[in-house]
Amino acid sequence: MASIRFDNVTKRFVDEKNGGMFTAVHGASFEIKDQEFVVFVGPSGCGKTTSLRMIAGLERQTDGDILIDGRVVNTVHPKDRDIAMVFQDYALYPHMSISDNLSFGLKNMGRPASEIKEKVDYAANVLGLSHLLDRKPKEMSGGQRQRVAVGRAIVRNPKVFLFDEPLSNLDAKLRVQMRIELAQLHKRLGATIVYVTHDQVEAMTLGQRIVVMNQGHIQQIASPRELYRNPANMFVAGFIGSPPMNFFDAVLEGNKLRVGDMLLEIPADRVADYQGYNGKDIILGLRPEDIHDIDFAYNIPTHNQARVQVEVVEHLGAENLVYFRVGERMITAKVAGESSITTGDTPTFVFNMDKMHLFDKTTEQRI
Ligand SMILES: Nc1ncnc2c1ncn2[C@@H]1O[C@H](COP(=O)(O)OP(=O)(O)OP(=O)(O)O)[C@@H](O)[C@H]1O
Numbered sequence: 604m605a606s607i608r609f610d611n612v613t614k615r616f617v618d619e620k621n622g623g624m625f626t627a628v629h630g631a632s633f634e635i636k637d638q639e640f641v642v643f644v645g646p647s648g649c650g651k652t653t654s655l656r657m658i659a660g661l662e663r664q665t666d667g668d669i670l671i672d673g674r675v676v677n678t679v680h681p682k683d684r685d686i687a688m689v690f691q692d693y694a695l696y697p698h699m700s701i702s703d704n705l706s707f708g709l710k711n712m713g714r715p716a717s718e719i720k721e722k723v724d725y726a727a728n729v730l731g732l733s734h735l736l737d738r739k740p741k742e743m744s745g746g747q748r749q750r751v752a753v754g755r756a757i758v759r760n761p762k763v764f765l766f767d768e769p770l771s772n773l774d775a776k777l778r779v780q781m782r783i784e785l786a787q788l789h790k791r792l793g794a795t796i797v798y799v800t801h802d803q804v805e806a807m808t809l810g811q812r813i814v815v816m817n818q819g820h821i822q823q824i825a826s827p828r829e830l831y832r833n834p835a836n837m838f839v840a841g842f843i844g845s846p847p848m849n850f851f852d853a854v855l856e857g858n859k860l861r862v863g864d865m866l867l868e869i870p871a872d873r874v875a876d877y878q879g880y881n882g883k884d885i886i887l888g889l890r891p892e893d894i895h896d897i898d899f900a901y902n903i904p905t906h907n908q909a910r911v912q913v914e915v916v917e918h919l920g921a922e923n924l925v926y927f928r929v930g931e932r933m934i935t936a937k938v939a940g941e942s943s944i945t946t947g948d949t950p951t952f953v954f955n956m957d958k959m960h961l962f963d964k965t966t967e968q969r970i
Pocket residue numbers: 616617618625626627645646647648649650651652653654801
């Protein structure tokens with residue numbers, strides 16, 4: 604298997620509209636370890652596919668080096684990089700059986716029939732396709748076709764698998780099922796996998812580490828847990844987590860934060876960290892799950908309380924999303940499904956400030 608490294612990699616495209624150059628990836632540096640499952644995540648146009656295509660060699664970087672297993676591959680042809688890529692639109696040959704779809708690449712490479720059969724049987728077995736080998740793609744469900752596309756990559760036994768939004772055509776239930784299968788597949792194959800998605804839930808559930816990108820810049824590289832707990836800046840804080848983190852305009856006053864007409868106390872052991880910001884505007888970040896209906900605030904400090912006017916309540920079953928306004932900003936609280944808060948109420952919420960994040964208002968970096 605293989606490790607992948609980007610050393611200060613930049614990709615510029617000719618910008619046809621403005622006649623200049625457009626930078627899709629700005630000086631990206633990272634290392635993906637052998638057998639690691641890494642996810643690239645970020646909004647549309649942030650440079651995910653471009654980065655993946657540069658690893659595959661389908662796109663040549665403008666600047667910097669790409670290394671596979673410690674070897675610079677800048678000029679190595681895609682077919683000599685030993686990489687398999689599964690795209691979003693996993694075009695299968697419609698007139699061929701699944702078996703033929705799986706073996707097509709190997710046949711083209713002139714491999715012996717016994718080897719082809721062995722590899723196709725292995726991939727079909729791993730992916731639960733053995734009983735479907737005689738079918739045509741149109742006789743299969745979307746999830747099954749998706750697995751065939753993955754199977755075509757497996758039979759090649761590549762050093763690296765690249766996936767570009769491979770599940771985006773599937774319905775929500777199938778996506779969850781395929782997600783689990785991909786995670787298991789990774790364990791079974793012990794392969795290095797780079798996976799692109801704009802869906803942060805998919806990123807969090809699949810990635811051992813996640814590369815968060817925005818507008819061609821890497822924002823943070825960390826484990827799902829670390830991204831959730833210690834986001835490097837407001838972009839990551841607002842992107843990872845669902846519903847996203849709430850942001851409040853605040854002023855630091857000693858050991859307290861003034862937020863609208865609320866005064867929230869900072870945990871005693873963290874007060875010293877922020878004194879450079881005393882008297883200044885600052886952004887408070889608090890996730891929806893850290894704002895509680897006071898009737899259901901168990902095992903958390905309850906001294907930071909405020910009454911607010913509820914604008915909307917959404918009932919999701921296990922939990923309710925409660926929306927209210929602080930200043931200009933709409934705030935979301937995720938409360939217990941049993942909570943009786945309804946639209947128009949003025950209930951008391953508990954703000955669990957042990958979970959607070961503070962950001963510099965100008966740089967948007969976490970402090
Ligand atoms: N061949 C090209 N020529 C010019 N610009 C390009 C080219 N390919 C990509 N871009 C631009 O580079 C940026 C990054 O594109 P990329 O396809 O990597 O985004 P992405 O993160 O994969 O987005 P999505 O989630 O929509 O697939 C975009 O602004 C895109 O318009």
